[in-house]
Amino acid sequence: MKPVTVYDIAREANVSVATVSRVLNNTAPVKASTRERIMNLIQKHQFQPNALARSLIKKETGMIGIILPDITNPFFPEVLAGLEQEARSNGYTFFLCDTGSSNQDHNVQYQRESEYLNILMEKQVDGIIMIGGRIDLAKCSREMVKEVAEVNKRLPVVLINGNLPGAKFHRVIVDEISGAKRATEHLIGLGHKDIAFIGGYKQMSNTVQRLEGFCLAMEQAGMPVREDWIITGGFSVDAGKAFLNALLAMGGPRPTAIVCANDLSAIGAIKAAVKSGLRVPDDLSVIGFDDIPLAANVIPELTTMSLKCLELGRTAASILHLLISRGEDTNELTTLQPELVVRESTAPPRARG
Amino acid sequence: MKPVTVYDIAREANVSVATVSRVLNNTAPVKASTRERIMNLIQKHQFQPNALARSLIKKETGMIGIILPDITNPFFPEVLAGLEQEARSNGYTFFLCDTGSSNQDHNVQYQRESEYLNILMEKQVDGIIMIGGRIDLAKCSREMVKEVAEVNKRLPVVLINGNLPGAKFHRVIVDEISGAKRATEHLIGLGHKDIAFIGGYKQMSNTVQRLEGFCLAMEQAGMPVREDWIITGGFSVDAGKAFLNALLAMGGPRPTAIVCANDLSAIGAIKAAVKSGLRVPDDLSVIGFDDIPLAANVIPELTTMSLKCLELGRTAASILHLLISRGEDTNELTTLQPELVVRESTAPPRARG
DNA sequence: GCAATTTATGAAACCGGTTACTGTTTACGA
DNA sequence: TCGTAAACAGTAACCGGTTTCATAAATTGC
Known part of the structure; x- marks a missing residue:
C-alpha cells in the first residue's frame, strides 16, 4: 500500500x-x-x-542532536529530561547519540563523537548539544576543538559542562569550583580537619575544577592539603570503593571526612567504609557531587552538591532554541551554581579516641 | 556560506x-x-x-524511533544502551521520545504517545520500538491497540515488555510471572513463611504478572496469601516507604520477608524498615525486581531479579533490524527469563522472640 | 460603475540527492 | 579484424513536499 x-x-x-x-x-x-x-x-x-520532503526545501528539520558519553550514567538522563521538557514545547525532537564511553578508551570515544557529528550534520539537524565526554577533557587536542568549531560554523552547538579550550562556544556550565569549595566548607564548618578528596579523572576538567575548589576551601581555612589524600582515577562505585580502601590501607590517622568527585564514587566510598566497620557519618563523613536521583535513596542518604541537572538541560535547550530560531546572540557562557543538599552522610567528627 | x-x-x-x-x-x-x-x-x-534528499528517494532513513515513558527511570537507559549497541552496528540512529509520564496522568501520556507516533511516522523512521508506558497497561482501550496496529501496518513496530491485548505485535518480553515466582521461592527456600508483596500498579501488566508469580509460588508451597499484605500503588522509592510503613502500622505479627514489584520500591521499603529500627536482612528480607545499576550499590546490596535489560534492548534491536531489512518474519514473541541475583538484602528469618 | 485591492487558485521551479535508461568507449575472444 | 560484453559516463525523471509568480474572481472604495 x-x-x-x-x-x-x-x-x-x-x-x-x-x-x-x-x-x-x-x-x-x-x-x-x-x-x-x-x-x-x-x-x-x-x-x-512527509517530513523529509518538507525539511528538504524548508531547510529546517526540527531535530536536534544530543551527544553524550554514557546514557546509563544517571546524570545524563536527568539532563536529558530537562532538555526534553524545554525542547518539546518548541517542537523539537531528539537524536540520541550515546558514544558508549564507559568501557572504551578515549580514542574510541573520540572517533564515535566524530562519527556522530558527521551523521548529525548529514541528517540536517537544526542544532547540536554536547554533554560531557571529550568536551570535558581539560587537555583535548587541537584537532578536536577545530572539528567542533567547524561544525559550529554550520549550525548552532551548545556545550553542557563543556570546556573546549581556546575556542568560543556557547556553553552552559556548572560552577564546579565554587561548588566543590562549598562542599568542602560544609565539612570544615562541621569541624572536620582531616579531609580527603577522591574520585574523577585528572584529565577531565570537572575533576580538575572540583579539586581546585577543594584546595581553595582548605587553604582559606588555613588547613594543609595532603597530596596522598587526593586519589583520582575513576567515577564509578567500584572506583570509590578502591579509593577508600587505599586511604585506609595507608595506616596512620585516617581522614574523618571525604569530598568525592561524584555521587557514584561517594556511594562506593560509603560501601567500602561500612565494610571496614566504619560507620557513616559517625566515623566518617562523605559528601558527593551531582545529586543523582538515588543519592537521596541510599542508606545513609547522601549529602551532595546538586547540579540541578534539569535546569542545566532546560537552559541549554532554550539557548539552542534562541540560536536556531533567531540566530540571536545570547550570552556565550551561562553559569549555574550547584546547591548544597544536606542529608545524612555528613556530621561533626567524633572526638578521637 | x-x-x-x-x-x-x-x-x-x-x-x-x-x-x-x-x-x-x-x-x-x-x-x-x-x-x-x-x-x-x-x-x-x-x-x-544531504541525508534528507537521499532518504527521500531511497525510502529509508536509517532512523528508528524509541518511545518510552520516563528516561530518568534507570531501567530505560539500560535498555537503551542495549538498543544502541546492537543498532549502531547496523547503522541506525535513534529518535528518543520520552513521554515524561512520571508526573503526568495517564491521559496526558496517551496523548503524548499518539503525538510521538505521528511525528515518528512523518519523519519516516524505518521502525519503532515502544517500551513500557501504555503498552504496559493490562487494560488498555481498544482505540490504542488499533492505533498502534495501524502504525504497524506501515512500518515495523517492536514492543518491549509490551502487552497490547487482542492484537499481534512483535514483542520481546520478560517472563515476569516465572521471575516473581522464583523470587518468592528464593524467600520460601530461606525458610520464610510470612511474606508480603508491595509495589507497582494494579492496572499495569507487569505488576499483575509479578503478583501472579508471587501467588503461584505461595500456593505451590502451601502457604496462604494474605490479601492485606499485598499493597500496590506506585513504583517509586517513596511509594515503597509508604507501603512498608503501612505494613508495620497494621499491628500483629509482621512479615519477615517482602517481595517488591521493583527495585525502587524495594529500596524505599528498606529505608523505611531501617528508620523503624528493623535490620535488613536480619529482621526483614527484601527482594527487588529489575536489577537497576544501583541495586548493587545500595546498603545493604539488594537481592533482586535481573531483567537483563541490555539483552532486552539488543534483542529488540536485532528483531527490528530483521523486520526492516528483510521484512522477514521472525518469532512474534521472544521471552527472556529474569535471573535471580542474590546479594545482601535476603537471609533466613530469625527465630521469633 | 469602474479602478484598485484582496482573495483564491494553479503552473512550475526548487530542495539535493538516486537511478533507470541510453549511448559511447574500451577490452577481449575467436 | 570484427563482434560482443563490460566499463564508463551523461540525461532526465523522480522522491514529496513548499513557494514564487501569474492569473482569475470577488470585494472594496469612491
Whole structure:
C-alpha cells in the first residue's frame, strides 16, 4: 500500500498541490468549502505529510542532536529530561547519540563523537548539544576543538559542562569550583580537619575544577592539603570503593571526612567504609557531587552538591532554541551554581579516641 | 556560506551528478582517475551528502524511533544502551521520545504517545520500538491497540515488555510471572513463611504478572496469601516507604520477608524498615525486581531479579533490524527469563522472640 | 460603475540527492 | 579484424513536499 501524498489529496479534491499545502500550513487564505473538502480527505486517508520532503526545501528539520558519553550514567538522563521538557514545547525532537564511553578508551570515544557529528550534520539537524565526554577533557587536542568549531560554523552547538579550550562556544556550565569549595566548607564548618578528596579523572576538567575548589576551601581555612589524600582515577562505585580502601590501607590517622568527585564514587566510598566497620557519618563523613536521583535513596542518604541537572538541560535547550530560531546572540557562557543538599552522610567528627 | 552539493562537486570535477553519486555509493564502476578527482573535491570541500534528499528517494532513513515513558527511570537507559549497541552496528540512529509520564496522568501520556507516533511516522523512521508506558497497561482501550496496529501496518513496530491485548505485535518480553515466582521461592527456600508483596500498579501488566508469580509460588508451597499484605500503588522509592510503613502500622505479627514489584520500591521499603529500627536482612528480607545499576550499590546490596535489560534492548534491536531489512518474519514473541541475583538484602528469618 | 485591492487558485521551479535508461568507449575472444 | 560484453559516463525523471509568480474572481472604495 503506497503512502498517500499531497498529489493524491489534490487529485481527489480537484485542486492543485499548492492548495493542499496551503491548508496544511495555513500559509495563505483558502476558500472555506475547499479547505473543508481537503481536510476531510486528509482525515479519510490518514494523510501525513512527509517530513523529509518538507525539511528538504524548508531547510529546517526540527531535530536536534544530543551527544553524550554514557546514557546509563544517571546524570545524563536527568539532563536529558530537562532538555526534553524545554525542547518539546518548541517542537523539537531528539537524536540520541550515546558514544558508549564507559568501557572504551578515549580514542574510541573520540572517533564515535566524530562519527556522530558527521551523521548529525548529514541528517540536517537544526542544532547540536554536547554533554560531557571529550568536551570535558581539560587537555583535548587541537584537532578536536577545530572539528567542533567547524561544525559550529554550520549550525548552532551548545556545550553542557563543556570546556573546549581556546575556542568560543556557547556553553552552559556548572560552577564546579565554587561548588566543590562549598562542599568542602560544609565539612570544615562541621569541624572536620582531616579531609580527603577522591574520585574523577585528572584529565577531565570537572575533576580538575572540583579539586581546585577543594584546595581553595582548605587553604582559606588555613588547613594543609595532603597530596596522598587526593586519589583520582575513576567515577564509578567500584572506583570509590578502591579509593577508600587505599586511604585506609595507608595506616596512620585516617581522614574523618571525604569530598568525592561524584555521587557514584561517594556511594562506593560509603560501601567500602561500612565494610571496614566504619560507620557513616559517625566515623566518617562523605559528601558527593551531582545529586543523582538515588543519592537521596541510599542508606545513609547522601549529602551532595546538586547540579540541578534539569535546569542545566532546560537552559541549554532554550539557548539552542534562541540560536536556531533567531540566530540571536545570547550570552556565550551561562553559569549555574550547584546547591548544597544536606542529608545524612555528613556530621561533626567524633572526638578521637 | 551555502552548503556544497553534488552539483557543485560535479561541476568542478567536470562530470555529471550521476557520477558523483556513483563514487559516493560505490554503486557502479567509475574510472580510477575520475574517482580520485571527485574524492579530492569531496575532501577539499568537506562535502557531506544531504541525508534528507537521499532518504527521500531511497525510502529509508536509517532512523528508528524509541518511545518510552520516563528516561530518568534507570531501567530505560539500560535498555537503551542495549538498543544502541546492537543498532549502531547496523547503522541506525535513534529518535528518543520520552513521554515524561512520571508526573503526568495517564491521559496526558496517551496523548503524548499518539503525538510521538505521528511525528515518528512523518519523519519516516524505518521502525519503532515502544517500551513500557501504555503498552504496559493490562487494560488498555481498544482505540490504542488499533492505533498502534495501524502504525504497524506501515512500518515495523517492536514492543518491549509490551502487552497490547487482542492484537499481534512483535514483542520481546520478560517472563515476569516465572521471575516473581522464583523470587518468592528464593524467600520460601530461606525458610520464610510470612511474606508480603508491595509495589507497582494494579492496572499495569507487569505488576499483575509479578503478583501472579508471587501467588503461584505461595500456593505451590502451601502457604496462604494474605490479601492485606499485598499493597500496590506506585513504583517509586517513596511509594515503597509508604507501603512498608503501612505494613508495620497494621499491628500483629509482621512479615519477615517482602517481595517488591521493583527495585525502587524495594529500596524505599528498606529505608523505611531501617528508620523503624528493623535490620535488613536480619529482621526483614527484601527482594527487588529489575536489577537497576544501583541495586548493587545500595546498603545493604539488594537481592533482586535481573531483567537483563541490555539483552532486552539488543534483542529488540536485532528483531527490528530483521523486520526492516528483510521484512522477514521472525518469532512474534521472544521471552527472556529474569535471573535471580542474590546479594545482601535476603537471609533466613530469625527465630521469633 | 469602474479602478484598485484582496482573495483564491494553479503552473512550475526548487530542495539535493538516486537511478533507470541510453549511448559511447574500451577490452577481449575467436 | 570484427563482434560482443563490460566499463564508463551523461540525461532526465523522480522522491514529496513548499513557494514564487501569474492569473482569475470577488470585494472594496469612491
